[in-house]
Structure formats: C-alpha cells, structure tokens
Amino acid sequence: MVTPTENDLKNQEGIGPVTQGDKIVIENLSIDYGTVQALKNVSFSVKEREILGVIGPANSGKTSFLRALNRLNDLDLSVRTRGSIRLNGKDVFRQMDAEEVRKKVTMVFALPIPLPMSIFDNVAYGPRRHGVKDKRELVKIVEKSLQAAFLWDEVKDRLSSSAMKLSGGQQQRLCIARTLAVDPEVILYDEPCSGLDPISTAKVEEAMFELKAKYTQILVTNNVKQAARVGDRVAFFLMGELVEIDEADKLFTAPRDKRTDDYITGRFG
Amino acid sequence: MKISSQTKQKIAFTLLGAAAVLVIVPVIVIFAILIEKGLPAINWQFLTAMPRMGMRAGGIFPAIMGTMYLVLGTIVVALPLGVLAAIYLVEYARQNWLTRMIEVAIVNLAGVPSVVYGLFGMGLFVIFLRFGASILAGSLTLAIMILPVIITASKEALSSVPRSFREASLALGVSKWQTIRCVVLPNALPGILTGTILGISRAAGETAPILFTVAAFYLPRLPKSVFDQCMALPYHLYVLSTQVPNVNPKIQYGTALVLVGLVFLLNLVAIITRSYIRSKKQW
Numbered sequence: 001m002v003t004p005t006e007n008d009l010k011n012q013e014g015i016g017p018v019t020q021g022d023k024i025v026i027e028n029l030s031i032d033y034g035t036v037q038a039l040k041n042v043s044f045s046v047k048e049r050e051i052l053g054v055i056g057p058a059n060s061g062k063t064s065f066l067r068a069l070n071r072l073n074d075l076d077l078s079v080r081t082r083g084s085i086r087l088n089g090k091d092v093f094r095q096m097d098a099e100e101v102r103k104k105v106t107m108v109f110a111l112p113i114p115l116p117m118s119i120f121d122n123v124a125y126g127p128r129r130h131g132v133k134d135k136r137e138l139v140k141i142v143e144k145s146l147q148a149a150f151l152w153d154e155v156k157d158r159l160s161s162s163a164m165k166l167s168g169g170q171q172q173r174l175c176i177a178r179t180l181a182v183d184p185e186v187i188l189y190d191e192p193c194s195g196l197d198p199i200s201t202a203k204v205e206e207a208m209f210e211l212k213a214k215y216t217q218i219l220v221t222n223n224v225k226q227a228a229r230v231g232d233r234v235a236f237f238l239m240g241e242l243v244e245i246d247e248a249d250k251l252f253t254a255p256r257d258k259r260t261d262d263y264i265t266g267r268f269g
Numbered sequence: 270m271k272i273s274s275q276t277k278q279k280i281a282f283t284l285l286g287a288a289a290v291l292v293i294v295p296v297i298v299i300f301a302i303l304i305e306k307g308l309p310a311i312n313w314q315f316l317t318a319m320p321r322m323g324m325r326a327g328g329i330f331p332a333i334m335g336t337m338y339l340v341l342g343t344i345v346v347a348l349p350l351g352v353l354a355a356i357y358l359v360e361y362a363r364q365n366w367l368t369r370m371i372e373v374a375i376v377n378l379a380g381v382p383s384v385v386y387g388l389f390g391m392g393l394f395v396i397f398l399r400f401g402a403s404i405l406a407g408s409l410t411l412a413i414m415i416l417p418v419i420i421t422a423s424k425e426a427l428s429s430v431p432r433s434f435r436e437a438s439l440a441l442g443v444s445k446w447q448t449i450r451c452v453v454l455p456n457a458l459p460g461i462l463t464g465t466i467l468g469i470s471r472a473a474g475e476t477a478p479i480l481f482t483v484a485a486f487y488l489p490r491l492p493k494s495v496f497d498q499c500m501a502l503p504y505h506l507y508v509l510s511t512q513v514p515n516v517n518p519k520i521q522y523g524t525a526l527v528l529v530g531l532v533f534l535l536n537l538v539a540i541i542t543r544s545y546i547r548s549k550k551q552w
Contacts, residue, residue, distance in 0.1 A: 072440060077363070103442025113437040115452060126441040129451065175437070182441050 420466020
C-alpha cells in the first residue's frame with residue numbers, strides 16, 4: 001500500500017519528464033516491512049528493451065524491489081512503499097490500477113508455477129481472463145508464445161496433457177510463455193533458474209536473449225555469472241541500497257565501488 | 270521388575286492398535302444388527318408404498334422422499350451460503366474485530382445442541398416468518414445447523430490452495446475475483462465437498478431440528494410444495510419406536526436400515542465425485 005505525503009503528490013502529479021529510451025523511472029523508492037526497511041531511497045531508470053541484471057546478497061532488497069515494479073507487494077498488508085515508479089511516464093501507484101500494471105509488467109517466479117491444468121490452458125489462461133474468447137485466436141496466441149519461449153517443439157504434440165508432467169526447465173519456459181501470452185511490455189524474473197540444471201538454465205537464458213527484440217527484462221539473480229552473461233546493465237543492491245549500476249562489462253571489470261568488487265569476486269555474500 | 274524399552278514399545282503399540290481397532294467395532298455391530306433384523310422387512314413395496322393401518326403396515330415411501338427433499342433444500346441453502354462466507358473470510362476479510370466475531374460465532378454455532386436449532390427454527394421460520402411447519406422451514410433450520418461444518422471445511426480447503434497459484438495468476442494482471450473463480454475454487458472443490466458430505470449426513474439423520482419445523486407424524490401422501498409438511502425418516506423411526514403401540518420390530522429395523530443406507534449412499538455419491546475431481550488435478 002502506498003501512503004504518499006501531500007508533498008509527494010504535489011511533486012509527482014501528472015506525467016513526469018521521461019528521458020528518451022527510459023521504460024521505467026524509479027524515484028526515491030523506499031519499501032518497509034513493518035519496522036524493517038527493505039529498500040532505502042533508490043532512484044534509477046530502466047531502459048527500453050534492455051536486460052537489467054539485479055544482483056546482491058540475501059536481504060539486499062532486490063526481490064522487494066522487483067515485486068514493487070508490478071505491485072505484487074500490495075498483497076502483503078505490512079508493506080509500506082514510498083517514492084514513485086513510472087512506467088512509460090505513468091505513475092504505477094497513483095495513475096494506474098494494479099491489474100493494469102501487472103498486465104504490462106508480468107513476472108516469472110523463482111520456482112516454476114504451472115497451474116494445475118493442461119499446457120494449452122496454462123498459456124491461454126491470461127488471454128482468456130482478459131477477454132479473448134475466439135478459439136482460433138487463442139490457438140494462435142498459444143503457439144506464438146510457446147515458440148517465443150523455445151518450448152513449442154517440445155510440447156506441440158501434447159498441448160492437452162498436464163503442465164505438471166513437464167520437467168522443471170520446461171515448466172519454467174512454460175511460465176515464460178504464459179507471461180508472454182498476455183502481451184506484456186516488461187518481464188520480471190525473480191531468480192528464475194535457481195531450481196534448474198545448467199542445460200535448462202541455458203535454454204531459459206537463450207529465450208531471454210531472443211525476447212530482447214521486443215521486451216524490457218529485469219532479472220534478479222543470485223548467480224553473478226548469470227547476470228554477467230545475460231545482462232546489458234547490472235545493478236548491485238546491498239542492504240536495501242543501490243550501490244552501483246553500470247554496463248555489465250564495466251561493472252564486472254572495473255567496479256567503481258569497493259563493495260561491488262568484494263561481492264563479485266566472492267569476498268562476501 | 271525391569272521392563273526393557275523394547276517390551277515397553279511393544280505394549281504401547283499394542284494398546285494404540287487396539288484403540289484404533291476398537292473404533293470399528295460399534296460400526297460393525299450396528300450394521301450387523303440392522304441388517305440381521307431389518308433386511309427381511311425390505312422389499313419393493315416397503316420402499317415405494319404409503320404406510321397403512323396407522324403405520325403398522327405398508328411402506329415408508331413418503332418418509333424417504335421427505336428426507337430427500339429436506340436434504341436437497343438444505344444443500345441448496347447451505348452450500349452457496351457457506352462457500353461464499355468462507356471465500357470472504359479467507360480471501361478478503363482483514364483481521365479485525367468483525368472477522369474475529371464471525372469466527373467465534375461459527376465455532377459457537379457448531380456447538381449448539383440440535384434441539385436448540387429446532388426451537389430456534391420454530392420461533393423464526395414457523396411462527397415469526399409464518400412459513401408454518403413446512404419443508405422450507407425445516408430446510409432452513411437444517412441449513413443453519415450444518416453451516417458451520419461447511420464454512421470450516423471450505424475455509425480449510427481454500428487456505429490449502431498454494432499462495433503461489435494465486436500470485437502466478439495475479440502477476441498476469443488477472444483480477445482477484447477471477448483468480449479465485451478460475452484457480453482457487455477449482456482446486457479447493459474436493460475439500461469443500463468433504464465438508465458438504467459431513468454436513469449432509471448430519472442433516473439427513475437429525476430428528477430434533479425437524480421435530481417442530483417440518484416433520485409430520487403421519488401423512489400418507491407426498492408434499493405438493495415447499496410450504497407443505499412432510500414425513501422424514503429419522504422422525505418416522507422415532508414415532509415407530511415410541512409413539513405407536515404394537516409395531517412389528519421388523520418395520521422399525523427396516524426403517525433404520527433405510528435411513529443408514531440413505532446416508533451411506535449420499536456419502537458414497539459425494540466421495541466418488543470428490544475422488545473423480547481429485548484424479549483430474551495433478552498436484
């Protein structure tokens with residue numbers, strides 16, 4: 001829940017300035033769980049169609065940050081959010097409702113969560129709820145989404161079988177296909193490969209690369225190497241603060257902050 | 270004397286096992302007696318004919334149908350009400366004094382003796398709302414009685430649906446209500462059915478709540494509307510056993526067997542439905 005002060009509202013009413021190419025602009029974002037501050041006054045922006053890697057040790061606030069972007073934090077009543085997040089210049093807390101935000105900014109979770117229904121129904125789930133009834137159109141959306149998530153060839157002959165029977169890696173790509181089916185603009189990944197073997201991980205990463213053509217992607221990961229492989233830019237969070245954000249090459253070869261250097265070389269965390 | 274821990278364990282297991290086995294003894298004894306003494310009474314005529322000669326002969330057809338009507342009426346009222354209440358409590362209600370009051374009320378409703386429900390039903394539905402002694406009044410009374418069972422079971426079933434399913438759906442921009450309808454409810458259905466089974470069995474077998482609200486002492490015809498009285502198996506059994514002299518015990522036991530069989534049948538239908546739904550879900 002958001003409790004903006006009067007001053008906040010005055011400053012942030014209306015559509016704010018957007019730099020060319022900025023998809024998401026985060027300003028003074030703070031998140032509290034009860035008395036614990038998970039994120040402290042973070043400001044930066046995410047560029048159109050980039051993959052932003054977000055790294056940091058446990059309790060660094062990276063997941064809280066991710067869940068603020070599509071307002072999933074709203075579900076937890078103990079969460080207090082201050083500051084603003086603008087998507088395409090529109091304030092997601094004050095100018096959009098949660099469903100609208102989540103449809104544009106979808107999320108792939110740490111563990112694959114196929115819904116207990118068929119592969120087809122899983123992918124068609126979002127479009128159906130958003131009012132697509134035409135069977136042929138659904139078939140088209142499902143095929144397109146599964147192809148984009150690199151799963152089509154593996155499942156095209158058994159679309160009506162249960163999604164629970166797929167392997168972990170396939171399930172995770174199914175979840176990606178499911179988010180693509182609602183035609184989002186931004187895809188959030190919350191440690192999407194933490195439960196996957198290296199080959200499945202490679203396939204998920206491959207899918208992310210291909211999706212760059214169309215989507216802005218933010219990847220929270222515990223795996224520093226994965227952030228280096230996949231990310232165009234990488235942000236390093238530590239204890240609720242944004243320590244550093246830079247091009248992946250620069251951040252990993254010549255970090256400006258000592259703490260970043262310590263983390264990526266494995267001296268802590 | 271010193272007993273080795275091995276021996277102690279054996280004694281403990283034996284006692285535990287005996288306690289568990291003991292539970293099935295009354296069930297077997299009841300069924301054995303009912304079948305032995307009641308089965309000879311049961312034939313097609315007994316099940317489909319009207320009672321004759323002051324219930325000393327003929328069948329128990331109106332009582333069977335009456336109980337069916339009451340069970341049906343009870344489900345129609347209690348199931349939607351109970352499930353909707355459970356959805357509100359689990360998915361929407363915040364923890365405050367109102368929800369705590371509701372929870373306390375549910376627990377207390379479950380503990381009220383059935384005869385009190387009977388008197389309450391008579392006061393509210395029969396007299397105050399002028400439904401008279403009728404299927405409507407009886408069904409409403411039974412529905413209130415089994416409401417706590419259905420609400421409690423439905424709440425548990427809803428809470429047991431993983432939170433991750435809800436988040437996966439919400440993260441696609443699907444609204445909360447759609448999430449509940451399309452993801453949570455289908456997965457909670459088996460649990461909800463279980464609660465309903467328990468409630469129905471109780472509703473079908475209770476005598477006290479229908480005593481003042483619907484049950485007819487002797488009515489050798491079928492009810493024509495929900496405002497009619499009807500006979501019902503549990504009350505009929507009570508009447509045969511205590512109010513009518515010189516009844517052939519065969520008829521009494523036969524009636525009891527039919528009542529137990531009917532409850533058993535209802536349970537069976539619900540259990541089969543439940544396992545069918547369960548077999549189609551994969552987590």
